[in-house]
Amino acid sequence: MKVFISVDMEGISGIVDPSYINPDTGSNYQRGRMFMTGDVNAAIEGALEAGATEIVVADSHHHLNNILIEELHPSASLLAGTPRDYSMMHGLDETFDAAILIGYHARHGVPGVLSHTMSGVIKNMYINGQVVGEFGFNAVFAGLTGVPVVMVTGDDQIADEASALIPGIHTAIVKTATSRTSALCLPLAKARETIREQAKLSLHNAKNIQPLLAQKPLELRIEFSHTGEAEMVSIIPGTTYHVGTTEVSYMARDQYDLYKTMRAMINLAGTVSFF
Ligand SMILES: [Zn+2]
Structure with a gap:
């Protein structure tokens, strides 16, 4: 095992x-x-x-x-x-x-x-609408x-x-x-x-105990703290910035794409200072 x-x-x-x-x-x-x-x-x-x-x-x-x-x-x-x-x-x-x-x-x-x-x-953070x-x-x-x-x-x-x-x-x-x-x-x-x-x-x-599954493609949606972070994150190709919110979403083809994109999103958002 x-x-x-x-x-x-x-x-x-x-x-x-x-x-x-x-x-x-x-x-x-x-x-x-x-x-x-x-x-x-x-x-x-x-x-x-x-x-x-x-x-x-x-x-x-x-x-x-x-x-x-x-x-x-x-x-x-x-x-x-x-x-x-x-x-x-x-x-x-x-x-x-x-x-x-x-x-x-x-x-x-x-x-x-x-x-x-x-x-x-x-x-x-949401995967297919489920908060995680x-x-x-x-x-x-x-x-x-x-x-x-x-x-x-x-x-x-x-x-x-x-x-x-x-x-x-x-x-x-x-x-x-x-x-x-x-x-x-x-x-x-x-x-x-x-x-x-x-x-x-x-x-x-x-x-x-069953593996936790989710339907592909996987919709990753992240609510950031402020619009500056969301705007910066939305330079990643394939992402969608939901204007009027602080949310950015991305359709991931599998769990590997999901994980790497999430990391890219938070690392980019982390480069933006509040003031
Ligand atoms: Zn820790």
């Missing part, structure tokens, strides 16, 4: 605010990296107990280079560094049996810990590749978001959000035990 594990940072056990996740300015960032590595090791242990024979871990936060490889479980290989065409899901293909998303967070506008969608420029955050976007990418997302870890808000999209998905709730930058956290040992147990159960149950 081949298992793909994508690891973001905002939903990691014990992490509540930007001091843990910002590599440049975060006073707790080095602790955050240890917490992140601890959560992913717990998932790897659960996967091995369920019979995984090959595990690829994709570091998926910021510069995609946070996990402490010197502390990583020796049974997994680590995809680290940037850029990658398919970012948080790069390396996933149809040979994998299941995907697990560790340390994920709620989408922009939901009162989860450190909630956002990809970067600060996106207010809402990072979880939903990556789950559609996996689904169209034929791989079910069987488990997510993070706060109570991302657990709800994931369960609404994928019936039967396993969740390990490691903290309960009390605001965007505070949470009631499980002790790390307890959180990791929960992750290990749910990872094992989710892989035992993987055959019963």
